[in-house]
Amino acid sequence: MAGKKQFDMDTALDAAMIQFWRAGYAGTSLDDLSRATGLNRSSIYSSLGDKDTLFLRCLDRYAARYGDKYDAALSRATTEPVEAVRAFFDVTLERIADPELPDGCLIAQTAMAIPVLSPGIAAHAREALGRQRSRLRAALKAGSLPGQVAEAFAEHVAAVNQSLAVMSRAGASPAQLLAVVGVTVDALSQALRTRDVPG
Amino acid sequence: MAGKKQFDMDTALDAAMIQFWRAGYAGTSLDDLSRATGLNRSSIYSSLGDKDTLFLRCLDRYAARYGDKYDAALSRATTEPVEAVRAFFDVTLERIADPELPDGCLIAQTAMAIPVLSPGIAAHAREALGRQRSRLRAALKAGSLPGQVAEAFAEHVAAVNQSLAVMSRAGASPAQLLAVVGVTVDALSQALRTRDVPG
DNA sequence: CACATCTTGAACTGTTTAGTTCAAGATAGG
DNA sequence: CCTATCTTGAACTAAACAGTTCAAGATGTG
Numbered sequence: 001m002a003g004k005k006q007f008d009m010d011t012a013l014d015a016a017m018i019q020f021w022r023a024g025y026a027g028t029s030l031d032d033l034s035r036a037t038g039l040n041r042s043s044i045y046s047s048l049g050d051k052d053t054l055f056l057r058c059l060d061r062y063a064a065r066y067g068d069k070y071d072a073a074l075s076r077a078t079t080e081p082v083e084a085v086r087a088f089f090d091v092t093l094e095r096i097a098d099p100e101l102p103d104g105c106l107i108a109q110t111a112m113a114i115p116v117l118s119p120g121i122a123a124h125a126r127e128a129l130g131r132q133r134s135r136l137r138a139a140l141k142a143g144s145l146p147g148q149v150a151e152a153f154a155e156h157v158a159a160v161n162q163s164l165a166v167m168s169r170a171g172a173s174p175a176q177l178l179a180v181v182g183v184t185v186d187a188l189s190q191a192l193r194t195r196d197v198p199g
Numbered sequence: 200m201a202g203k204k205q206f207d208m209d210t211a212l213d214a215a216m217i218q219f220w221r222a223g224y225a226g227t228s229l230d231d232l233s234r235a236t237g238l239n240r241s242s243i244y245s246s247l248g249d250k251d252t253l254f255l256r257c258l259d260r261y262a263a264r265y266g267d268k269y270d271a272a273l274s275r276a277t278t279e280p281v282e283a284v285r286a287f288f289d290v291t292l293e294r295i296a297d298p299e300l301p302d303g304c305l306i307a308q309t310a311m312a313i314p315v316l317s318p319g320i321a322a323h324a325r326e327a328l329g330r331q332r333s334r335l336r337a338a339l340k341a342g343s344l345p346g347q348v349a350e351a352f353a354e355h356v357a358a359v360n361q362s363l364a365v366m367s368r369a370g371a372s373p374a375q376l377l378a379v380v381g382v383t384v385d386a387l388s389q390a391l392r393t394r395d396v397p398g
Numbered sequence: 399c400a401c402a403t404c405t406t407g408a409a410c411t412g413t414t415t416a417g418t419t420c421a422a423g424a425t426a427g428g
Numbered sequence: 429c430c431t432a433t434c435t436t437g438a439a440c441t442a443a444a445c446a447g448t449t450c451a452a453g454a455t456g457t458g
Contacts (some may be wrong), residue, residue: 009349015311022314022315023314023315025313025375026226027225027312027315029444030446030447030448031444031445032444039405039406040405040406040407040447041406041409041447042214042405042406042407042448042449042450043404043405043406043409045447045448046404046405047404050446050447051446051447066330068447087398094211101313102314104311106273108311108365109311110305111365111366111368111369111370112307112308112311112365113223113226113368114368114370115221115222115301115302115303115368116221116222116226117221122276125369126369126370132349146305151378152378152379152381153382155375155378155379156359156378156379156381156382157381158357159359159362159363159365159366159379160355160362160379162356162362162363162365162366163359163361163365164358164362165311165365166307166310166311166364166365167310167358168360169310169311169312169314170310170313170325170328171313171325176281176354177260179350179351179355180351180354180355180358180359182210183352183355183383183386184353184354184355184382184383184386186386187382187385187386187389190386190389192360228414228416229415229417230414230415230416238435239435239436239437240417240436240437241418241419241420241435241436241437241438242434242436244418245434245435246434249416249417250416250417282457319416329419349402399458400438400457400458401444401456401457401458402455402456402457402458403454403455403457404453404454404455404456405452405453405454405455405457406451406452406453406454407446407450407451407452407453408441408449408450408451408452409432409449409450409451410447410448410449410450411445411446411447411449412445412446412447413444413445413446414443414444414445414446415442415443415444415445416441416442416443416444417440417441417442418439418440418441418444419438419439419440419441420437420438420439420440421436421437421438421439422435422436422437422438423434423435423436424433424434424435424436425432425433425434425438426431426432426433426434427431427432427433428430428432428455
């Protein structure tokens with residue numbers, strides 16, 4: 001059983017990512033990673049790097065995979081900001097609804113652990129959150145909202161999106177999550193409806 | 200140095216609570232608890248119980264302390280729902296602004312860890328979250344919002360409140376947090392303004 | 399065929415953890 | 429003064445963990 005790689009790198013990285021996603025950085029041991037990937041400890045070490053390196057690779061992988069989906073959802077923000085934000089939340093809601101994937105959000109979970117993580121990993125998590133906010137800010141500013149309102153909504157949507165992670169970890173129902181995002185979507189819709197009508 | 204208790208139980212419990220709050224259940228060892236409380240391992244064991252018991256006591260303590268503040272904030276929801284919700288968020292924002300206290304929220308943090316916690320502790324965390332939602336539901340239903348809108352806002356406010364915990368752990372600024380709650384407060388205000396004006 | 403490449407299981411070190419027990423010492427109250 | 433109560437430091441078991449190394453075996457390629 002040798003001479004060529006015996007495993008698929010993408011499959012192994014996905015398995016590791018899901019393990020970290022489920023149990024967090026501190027809650028995942030090398031044994032857990034070995035079990036999850038089906039790889040030997042030595043193979044993980046030589047093929048995927050040490051625990052920190054592997055975790056950062058998984059964070060990047062996660063950010064890229066779902067970041068692309070968020071980008072796609074927000075691409076029509078200029079002309080249809082409400083639908084764009086709805087689609088943005090749908091990316092999260094669909095991920096939560098997928099029984100193959102753990103609940104929550106790897107980045108939100110890592111952010112929550114920042115005070116007890118190594119500086120390098122904490123910085124990585126902060127950057128990922130920052131990119132998410134920038135994405136939203138840019139998309140909403142490109143729409144027809146006044147600058148300050150767009151800023152506030154960007155922060156708000158990012159925060160609500162994170163709260164979905166917390167709620168789903170605690171077993172919230174799809175109806176509960178829909179209620180949460182519904183208020184935000186309605187508020188945005190309202191803000192757009194009244195944008196040219198000074199009170 | 201004996202014959203009478205050498206430490207103040209409330210002080211010790213507070214210290215343990217803050218330690219769990221900062222580092223989470225799994226991230227806190229008996230040594231950490233010993234350091235935080237200034238008590239010997241044996242003293243913790245004989246006076247505060249084992250790790251699980253102590254954690255549950257800290258959860259209850261936290262829920263009671265801040266639950267009371269949330270109750271007080273929501274007490275005027277019947278006549279001034281917007282101000283009540285604003286005051287509700289202020290309880291969280293003031294806690295976050297207090298440099299003596301860790302960022303985030305012990306209950307939100309525990310909820311995030313539910314998939315890797317023991318069933319007993321997970322149930323306790325879920326109950327605490329449920330009480331929070333019930334509180335909000337009751338307060339908003341007592342106001343002048345239609346039932347379904349009140350339900351949705353209750354879920355939404357609870358979720359946004361949790362997101363403040365995530366954001367503050369990641370180092371969000373007060374301005375960012377204010378923007379997040381501002382959108383929610385404005386949305387509630389708007390919902391009340393249009394409650395008798397069918398579109 | 400031979401070699402380079404890869405996988406694997408096992409081992410070892412050293413640290414940390416939870417949980418528990420015990421004996422010695424100090425003190426307040428009767 | 430004396431005793432019940434409390435504190436303390438230390439020790440111990442047993443388990444889990446990260447990190448690393450190594451030798452043995454399998455296999456594809458030249």
